[in-house]
Amino acid sequence: MSVAKKAPGWKDLPQGGYILDAGNxxxxxxxxxxxxxxxxxxxxxxxxLFCWIFCPDLSIIVEDGKMKGxxxxxCKGCGICARECxxxxxxxxxxxxxxxxxxxxxxxx
Amino acid sequence: xxxxxxxxxxxxxxxxMKQINPDVVAAYPITPQTDIVQYFSQFVADGxxxxxxxxxxxxxxxxxxxxxxxxxxxxxxxxxxxxxxxLMFEMLYxxxxxxxxxxxxxxxxxxxxxxxxxCDHSDTMGARDSGWIQLYSENPQEAYDNTIQALLIAEHxxxxxxxxxxxxxxxxxxxxxxxxxxxxxxxxxxIGEYRCEHSLLDxxxxxxxxxxxxxxxxxxxxxxxxxxxxxxxxxxxxxxAKFQEIxxxxxxxxxxxxxDDADFAVxxxxxxAGTAKVAVDQLRxxxxxxxxxxxxxxxxFPAAEITGALGHLKAVAIMDRAESFxxxxxxxxxxxxxxxxxxxxxxxxxxxxxxxxxxxxxxxEISKVYDDLARVAxxxxxxxxxxxxxxxE
Numbered sequence: 001m002s003v004a005k006k007a008p009g010w011k012d013l014p015q016g017g018y019i020l021d022a023g024n025x026x027x028x029x030x031x032x033x034x035x036x037x038x039x040x041x042x043x044x045x046x047x048x049l050f051c052w053i054f055c056p057d058l059s060i061i062v063e064d065g066k067m068k069g070x071x072x073x074x075c076k077g078c079g080i081c082a083r084e085c086x087x088x089x090x091x092x093x094x095x096x097x098x099x100x101x102x103x104x105x106x107x108x109x
Numbered sequence: 110x111x112x113x114x115x116x117x118x119x120x121x122x123x124x125x126m127k128q129i130n131p132d133v134v135a136a137y138p139i140t141p142q143t144d145i146v147q148y149f150s151q152f153v154a155d156g157x158x159x160x161x162x163x164x165x166x167x168x169x170x171x172x173x174x175x176x177x178x179x180x181x182x183x184x185x186x187x188x189x190x191x192x193x194x195x196l197m198f199e200m201l202y203x204x205x206x207x208x209x210x211x212x213x214x215x216x217x218x219x220x221x222x223x224x225x226x227x228c229d230h231s232d233t234m235g236a237r238d239s240g241w242i243q244l245y246s247e248n249p250q251e252a253y254d255n256t257i258q259a260l261l262i263a264e265h266x267x268x269x270x271x272x273x274x275x276x277x278x279x280x281x282x283x284x285x286x287x288x289x290x291x292x293x294x295x296x297x298x299x300i301g302e303y304r305c306e307h308s309l310l311d312x313x314x315x316x317x318x319x320x321x322x323x324x325x326x327x328x329x330x331x332x333x334x335x336x337x338x339x340x341x342x343x344x345x346x347x348x349x350a351k352f353q354e355i356x357x358x359x360x361x362x363x364x365x366x367x368x369d370d371a372d373f374a375v376x377x378x379x380x381x382a383g384t385a386k387v388a389v390d391q392l393r394x395x396x397x398x399x400x401x402x403x404x405x406x407x408x409x410f411p412a413a414e415i416t417g418a419l420g421h422l423k424a425v426a427i428m429d430r431a432e433s434f435x436x437x438x439x440x441x442x443x444x445x446x447x448x449x450x451x452x453x454x455x456x457x458x459x460x461x462x463x464x465x466x467x468x469x470x471x472x473x474e475i476s477k478v479y480d481d482l483a484r485v486a487x488x489x490x491x492x493x494x495x496x497x498x499x500x501x502e
Contacts, residue, residue: 010329010336015269016208017330018307019317 030057034077036094038070044091051081051092067091111289111356118281119144121249121288122188122214122274125256127152128296129212132183132303135163135174140226141278142190142216149188168193172200179209180318182308184260186211190278191218191232198236204271205240206334207318210263210303211271213241214256217379217430218278219466227467228278230379234431234440240334242272242341243408245378250288252276254358255405257291260300261348267340277380279467284380295355338409345406362411364403365418367393371400373482374419376445377428378404381463381470385428388475399479404441412448419449423486424457426478430464438462438495459491463498474499 014020047067052060059075061068070081082092116124123145126134134153138146153162163178165171171187178185189197194215204211215233219225233243244259246252252274259272276282291299307316322330342362349360366386368374377385382403392399402418404411419425427446429439437443438460446458461478464470477498485491 007325008329010332013326013329013333014307015333015337016206016318017320017322017326019320020307020314022315024317 029073030076031071031073034072034075035097036077036079037072037097038075038077038079038081038092039095040067040070041091041093044089046086046089046091048086048089050084050086054080054084056080112292113287114290115285115287116249116253116290117144117283117285118246118249118252118276119216119283120148121253121290122256122276123148123152124290125253125296126186126188126214127158128291128293129184129186129257129260129300130158130297131160131186133161133163133175133178133185134187135165135171135178135185136187137165137168137171137189137193139168139190139193141218141228141282142188142193142214144282145188145214145216168196169200172197172204175211175213176200176204176207176209177309179204179211179305180207180308181310182303182305184264184303185209186213188214188216190216191220191226194232194236195220198239201236201239201241201271203319206330208269208334208337209271210260210269212256212259212263212274213271214252214274214276216278216282217275225466226278228280228380229430229465229467230275231431231465233273233275234433236273237408237440240270240338241408242268242270242345242406244272244274244406245404246274246276246281247380247382247403248281248288249276249284249286250358251405252281253288253290254352254356254360257296257299258345258348258352258360261351262341262344264300264303265340265344265348268337268344270334270337270341275379280380289356289358291356299351299355341409342406342411342414360405362404362406362414363418364405366401366403368400368402368418370398371422372398373422373424373426373479373486374400374402375426375428375461375475375478375482376402376404376415376419376441378407378441379430381428381430381475384470384472385475388472388479391472392479397479397483399482407441407444410444410448412444412451415445416448416452416454419445419456420452420454422456424482424491425449426482426491427458427460428478429460429462432462432465436495442495457485457491459485459493460495461498462495465500468499470499
């Protein structure tokens with residue numbers, strides 16, 4: 001679990017664990033929970049967007065109807081995208097975290 | 110103007126709840142608390158209160174519904190005893206850590222097994238680390254007064270913690286006594302209108318309550334509770350001073366009885382303190398300097414103040430109406446003894462467990478304790494560090 005360097009202390013937090021700002025889940029980076037990392041091959045991708053439909057964490061980046069990469073700040077490495085990627089395409093593969101040569105995206109860690 | 114009435118402890122607490130007129134009461138009946146819920150639901154049925162009364166299927170649900178209502182911004186109450194309090198256990202911690210100012214009368218009763226419906230303090234002592242404030246009451250008058258004061262303590266901006274108001278099952282809850290009660294309007298003016306800071310129902314200022322809180326923030330939220338608890342003592346005294354202005358009745362963190370010039374004393378809570386006071390009076394007639402200290406607030410524990418009041422004594426007996434099964438004595442003993450040690454007091458001190466499962470606690474039992482104290486004050490020793498009073502061998 002990563003703790004932001006300047007995370008607020010107990011004197012500055014709202015009481016009782018209350019969260020007062022809406023839509024805050026975006027700020028909570030779950031990428032470091034990941035042990036398996038999806039690696040995307042742009043050459044093989046047919047942009048069917050199954051990965052985008054099935055990703056439970058909205059971590060597939062899509063622009064103008066095209067798959068653009070993976071948000072590794074949020075991706076927990078569940079592997080659903082790689083499983084749903086059509087068998088004949090296999091543009092997404094899961095590799096052990098730390099062994100991937102490249103992340104496949106400019107986003108995140 | 111004060112009104113004199115003859116009420117049982119349960120009737121007195123039900124009347125206090127009626128005068129508080131909470132927005133929501135979610136409760137489940139259990140002996141010996143049953144009367145409180147019965148009387149209060151009658152007030153609801155007769156339209157004497159504006160309360161939404163939620164009938165639930167268990168105490169776990171009673172506390173859950175009370176928490177939900179409080180989080181929505183409602184002034185919320187419930188009441189329980191014994192197994193009911195035990196069933197609430199996980200929700201008790203949640204009420205406290207959500208910082209919800211719930212007031213809950215608890216009628217002290219032994220815990221199973223074997224099944225027993227009579228008084229001891231093992232139920233609330235089991236919940237002593239749940240983050241709730243605990244006030245203890247000797248008689249119906251104190252149960253009534255504590256219930257009203259508990260509301261002011263719980264809702265104070267520096268506290269915002271739930272409060273248990275404890276009284277002894279049957280002995281106090283079903284014992285009829287004369288007491289002075291306040292006019293309904295006086296209570297209404299005293300407690301004012303409740304305004305919570307964050308309501309789950311406020312769509313203009315949405316709030317998330319009960320989110321996951323892991324290694325990175327949980328500790329900070331616990332620290333906030335620790336800090337709130339340090340403020341309780343001054344708020345309890347402030348509320349007591351305000352209450353005294355209206356009623357003339359004086360409350361503190363504890364009550365002392367003929368303690369200032371005493372040679373030895375007992376520390377004892379709730380109804381048994383009344384019996385012990387009679388023993389003190391009888392001993393005083395004989396010229397024996399016996400005294401008594403009755404804690405009113407057990408959580409948080411006013412350690413420095415209690416040791417300050419006991420510091421001049423030669424011997425002290427700490428009376429516990431609960432077992433801890435720790436081989437080290439009951440909870441009141443371990444707290445008080447640790448506090449005395451912290452202050453460097455060299456007083457001889459021992460523990461007397463008594464009255465478990467409603468076993469009679471009479472002048473005969475307490476006189477034995479005072480006899481032991483007199484011997485110890487004269488250079489003798491207690492029979493044991495932890496003694497079990499009134500049990501057959």
